[in-house]
Amino acid sequence: MADPSTYRPKTGEIPTDPGVYRFRDEHGRIIYVGKAKNLRSRLNSYFANPATLLPKTHAMVHHAASVQWTIVGSELEALQLEYTWIKEFAPRYNLAFRDDKTYPYLAVSMGEKYPRVQVMRGERRKGTKYFGPYTAGAIRETMDTLLRVFPVRSCSPGVLRRAERSGRPCLLGYIDKCAAPCVGRISEEDHKALAQDFCDFMGGEAKRFISTLEKQMKEAVAELDYERAARLRDDIIALKKVFERNAVVLAEDTNADIFAVEQDELEAAVQVFYVRGGRIRGQRGWVVEKVEDATDAELWEHLMQQVYGAEESQQDNIPRQILLPELPTNHEYLAEWLGGLRQGKVSIKVPQRGEKAALMDTVQANARQAMLLHKSRRAGDLTTRSLALAELQEALDLPMPLLRIECYDISHVQGTNVVASMVVVEDGIAKKGEYRKFAITGDAAIDDTASMYDVISRRFKNYLAEQQERAQAAPASGQISPGGEAAETVRGKFAYPPNLVVVDGGVPQVNAASRALADLGITDVAVVGLAKRLEEVWVPDSDFPVILPRSSEGLYLLQRIRDEAHRFAITFHRAKRGKAMVASVLDTVPGLGPAKQKALLAHFGSLKKVRAASPDELSQAKGIGPALAAAIHATLGADGSGEGAAPAVNMTTGEILD
Structure with a gap:
């Protein structure tokens, strides 16, 4: 841990203007961003008596290796810049929001041809309206009830395409919970209007729809159309059920x-x-x-x-x-x-x-x-994670705490479609945003040891390159830098090195990883391997493994990391293998990439029509110029017969796809 006195700026060097400051660690990574009305007063408070600091503040200033600041014109500018940098760099010591639950939203994709109602979580999409958040049970019940009155499409894109091809709606269409635009029961415009009515109801116009349905029900009764009146009555009951589910707590115009x-x-x-x-x-x-x-x-x-x-x-x-x-x-x-x-x-x-x-x-x-609930859970979780990390550090005789662990796994089938995965754990918690995938080709794909050497070399070469770039761009510690300095634009993908590298395998894989680090001159990263058969922990240049007790929390942690790396690698391998299963003659056309292939097939409808097209007709497709059109025509056969050109083939079954 660093001594704050080694990088503390002189008091007279710190301005008294409003601004934003950043603490960086020894690797140049921003670990904390803050703002202040008076930079001098705020920064001096971090270098006060350590006994007066909060535990996390104490840990942060001892983890940091430098501090920098940027002067701004006003407190409003400081507020905006602070948020921008927190969002961009995600400093580990800034306020971290962890939901106690993941809350779903009721979403309507108004940007689609046929808008879809669905339950969504996570990032928001353009052209989609969101309502909520709700609890999981309530949102399903709400959606199911409203589809009775507003039968908007709720099926997946795959189900929609199958219905359009077959000319038959899915089950929801048969039970009147979907207007079935896929088979033409309702026009595109009318379906979009129905989806808008759904949004209006969820947006607070419930009383208008209920009043309209009540008026229609009375008209149906007056016309002695009791069957229609009964359906309208059930719709009214359904809407009122949704409308009254949430009690009125404030005036109706309160948002x-x-x-x-x-x-x-x-x-x-x-x-x-x-x-x-x-x-x-x-x-x-x-x-x-x-x-x-x-x-x-x-x-x-x-x-x-x-x-x-x-x-x-x-x-x-x-x-x-x-x-x-x-x-x-x-x-x-x-x-x-x-x-x-x-x-x-x-x-x-x-x-x-x-x-x-x-x-x-x-x-x-x-x-x-x-x-209260979080404290009860936190006690067990923190104790277990701390125990696991401490056990590993002691068993491997490492001088530094294991703040960051990276695990690597190789996946392939008989040497084909070789890929690798990197998963990251910080403070015992998975950092999925920093997972990485590697495609391995050429000599590096000969065997697992060559692949492991290649992956470790690539990962740490990127780290060294980014460190060099960051060193060239970053100003000296404490320097007053203008807003938008070049250093802040260097957002490294591999900027933060691990304390421990774990590989899935035994002695050969461990030695390959260790050799890769040694060849790059990196000596402060430990390497171990976890062998599957006996769950032995191997270290470089050792004839015997480190044996952790079967009940060891440290072993459990290594197993979880190894299994996560294997899952991530095999998922990538399957995706790559699936793409490689289908080969097309279009792949042989120079300059015709996946996007232009897709545009070409969308324009003509089939490979057969592409073969029959003239160069002038080919150039009418989006992104296809005269030179590329001539190359396509020459590759597929000038007479349109496709002689000499291989058809599209499924590489697993041998089935001709053309």
């Missing part, structure tokens, strides 16, 4: 997010209720790791940045009101920033009395319960 927090010295549990149209539409929770000795007001500022700053949360999901137990620091600038994202006014308030204050008490009770 607000209500937050509360329960915290201890290390973490904070945050809860939010989403109120739309006066009704609670959803609930969400986070667990926040605290780094700085931040006040509640500073905590709320960071929370608002990360909750509403994400692209998928902007505009549509930022409400008119945000209700908090305490006003954030710089709440005027924060409201201005959020208003710019929403393209409308946003107010941040603290409810003092009445229904809003009472609802905040309910949110606070949920936060308190979430914190």
Whole structure:
């Protein structure tokens, strides 16, 4: 661990202007980003007596190797720049939001030809409207009920294509839970209008639809059409069931997010209720790791940045009101920033009395319960992870804690389609965003040891190249750098090296990996191998393995990492093998890549028609120029018969695909 005094800038060198600062580790990786109204005052607080620092702040300043800052013109600019860098570099010591659950949304893909209603999680897609979040059970019931009244398509693209080819709708079409646009029961325009009605109902216009159906039901009764009246009655009951599921808690014109927090010295549990149209539409929770000795007001500022700053949360999901137990620091600038994202006014308030204050008490009770649950889970989880990492460090006699472990596995079938995987674990937790896949060809694919040498060499050559690039771009520690400095644009894929490399295999694979590191001059990364047969841990240049007890948490951790690397490798191998199973004559045309092949077949409809086309006709396809058209025509046969050209063939069955 570094001594903060070795990189502490002189007090007189630090400006008193507002700005954003970054702490970097010895590898140049940004590990913390913060902002300050007065940079000198804030930075000096990090180099105070270590005994006065919070545990995480103490760990951060001792992990760092340098500090830099950027002056900005105002506190609003500092707020914006801080969020931008936190989002781009994901520093490990900044506030980390971990959902206590993954909440689904009801989504309508209005950008498709036939809009689809589905339950979605994760990143948001352009052209899709989202409603929620909901709990998993409630959203399925809501969707099932509404499809009775608004029979919008809900099938997958594959099911839709099969129905279009066969001319028969899927089961949902037969039970009247889909209008079946795939077989022409409803036009594209009418189906899109139906999907818009679905969105309008979910958007708060429920009363309008219920009133319309009640009027139609009365008309059907007056015309003695009792069968239609009964169907309308059932539709009304269904809509009312969805509409009344969420109790009215505030005035019907209220759109607000209500937050509360329960915290201890290390973490904070945050809860939010989403109120739309006066009704609670959803609930969400986070667990926040605290780094700085931040006040509640500073905590709320960071929370608002990360909750509403994400692209998928902007505009549509930022409400008119945000209700908090305490006003954030710089709440005027924060409201201005959020208003710019929403393209409308946003107010941040603290409810003092009445229904809003009472609802905040309910949110606070949920936060308190979430914190208790997290603590009970955290105790066992942290203890197990710490024990596993400590056991490994001791068993392998390593000088440094195992903050980062990388595991590599090779996958192939009899030497074909050779691939490798790299999985990453930090602090005992998988970092899936940093997993990598490698395709291996040529001499490196001869056997597993050659493949392992190739993969390790490629990974660490990239690391060394990025370190060199970062060293050339980064200014000296403490230098005042202008906004948008070149150093901040260097986002390395392999910038952070592991403390331990684990390979799936025994002595040959371990020695290959160790040799690759030695050839690159890297000596501070340990290498071990985990052999499957007896689960033995092998180290380089050793005649005997390290035997960990079968009940060892360290062995369990290695096994989980190894199995994850194997899963990731075999998934990539199967995908690559599947693509290699189909070969086409179009692959032999010089300059005709996958995208242009797809455009060509989309234009003509089949390979047979492509063969029969003249160069002038071929050049009418998207992306096909005269020279490429001539090459296609020459490859497929000038007379259109395709003589001398191999057909498209499934390489597994031998079936001709043309």
